Amino acid sequence: xxxxxxxKGSLQTIILKLLEENEKMxxxxxxxxxxxxxxGEIKITEGALYPALHKLEAExxxxxxxxQVDNRVRKYYSLTKNGQKEVSAKMSELxxxxxxxxxxxxxxxxxxxx
Amino acid sequence: xxxxxxxKGSLQTIILKLLEENEKMxxxxxxxxxxxxxxGEIKITEGALYPALHKLEAExxxxxxxxQVDNRVRKYYSLTKNGQKEVSAKMSELxxxxxxxxxxxxxxxxxxxx
DNA sequence: AAAAATACCCAAGCTTCTTATGTATATAAT
DNA sequence: ATTATATACATAAGAAGCTTGGGTATTTTT
Numbered sequence: 580x581x582x583x584x585x586x587k588g589s590l591q592t593i594i595l596k597l598l599e600e601n602e603k604m605x606x607x608x609x610x611x612x613x614x615x616x617x618x619g620e621i622k623i624t625e626g627a628l629y630p631a632l633h634k635l636e637a638e639x640x641x642x643x644x645x646x647q648v649d650n651r652v653r654k655y656y657s658l659t660k661n662g663q664k665e666v667s668a669k670m671s672e673l674x675x676x677x678x679x680x681x682x683x684x685x686x687x688x689x690x691x692x693x
Numbered sequence: 694x695x696x697x698x699x700x701k702g703s704l705q706t707i708i709l710k711l712l713e714e715n716e717k718m719x720x721x722x723x724x725x726x727x728x729x730x731x732x733g734e735i736k737i738t739e740g741a742l743y744p745a746l747h748k749l750e751a752e753x754x755x756x757x758x759x760x761q762v763d764n765r766v767r768k769y770y771s772l773t774k775n776g777q778k779e780v781s782a783k784m785s786e787l788x789x790x791x792x793x794x795x796x797x798x799x800x801x802x803x804x805x806x807x
Numbered sequence: 808a809a810a811a812a813t814a815c816c817c818a819a820g821c822t823t824c825t826t827a828t829g830t831a832t833a834t835a836a837t
Numbered sequence: 838a839t840t841a842t843a844t845a846c847a848t849a850a851g852a853a854g855c856t857t858g859g860g861t862a863t864t865t866t867t
Contacts, residue, residue, distance in 0.1 A: 587855065741823075
């Protein structure tokens with residue numbers, strides 16, 4: 580896992596959204612899913628991911644469940660009810676931010692344009 | 694100037710892009726332009742803006758020019774040649790990041806869709 | 808046998824932001 | 838007339854969120 584800047588603040592939203600779609604995922608799986616979806620362009624570092632997961636759990640948005648797979652431990656995360664509510668909030672926050680970014684950076688841009 | 698999170702890392706790109714379009718701007722003007730373009734949704738704080746401007750100047754991407762307007766001092770910033778080169782680099786970096794974000798967060802999304 | 812992949816974790820340090828503060832002039836409101 | 842808001846710059850402490858670089862352990866590939 581290495582080299583990509585930016586993200587700063589969107590990692591939580593990414594985690595929550597992936598868990599909304601997948602019911603239950605473990606850390607390593609999340610890094611692989613993101614890598615796959617972005618064709619290797621975004622690589623979530625473990626040093627960023629695990630603290631983020633622990634924080635979301637501490638905030639009551641995620642719960643964990645340990646599973647044993649071939650002598651290896653997997654820690655599955657899933658959304659709590661509060662977590663489910665937070666997904667939409669974080670998503671619309673991020674979408675509106677991206678919209679505003681476009682308005683600043685691309686004068687031609689308006690919603691509903693390619 | 695207050696209350697908006699996110700941004701984290703995109704401020705430099707915003708500054709450079711605005712200066713590409715406007716030749717010369719002063720700090721306060723930048724905060725007002727962003728506020729105007731986003732209908733008040735993004736407010737650049739001065740505590741974020743001025744250090745960012747100073748850093749870009751120290752990196753040789755911006756130059757300054759002091760002007761006196763009605764007993765008030767204005768510090769105009771404009772792009773250096775290196776600054777002009779950096780705009781496109783920072784822009785494509787950010788655009789590709791936003792594209793990747795969409796791919797993660799919106800499974801339906803693909804380039805050239807509303 | 809060695810390397811890479813799978814799977815978790817932590818800590819130091821850096822960057823970037825928020826919040827709070829300070830200085831100073833001009834204009835609008837009470 | 839005085840106060841508040843707008844204009845215009847700046848700095849500094851602290852928080853948040855990363856990167857980098859460790860560490861542990863098993864399984865699969867080379």
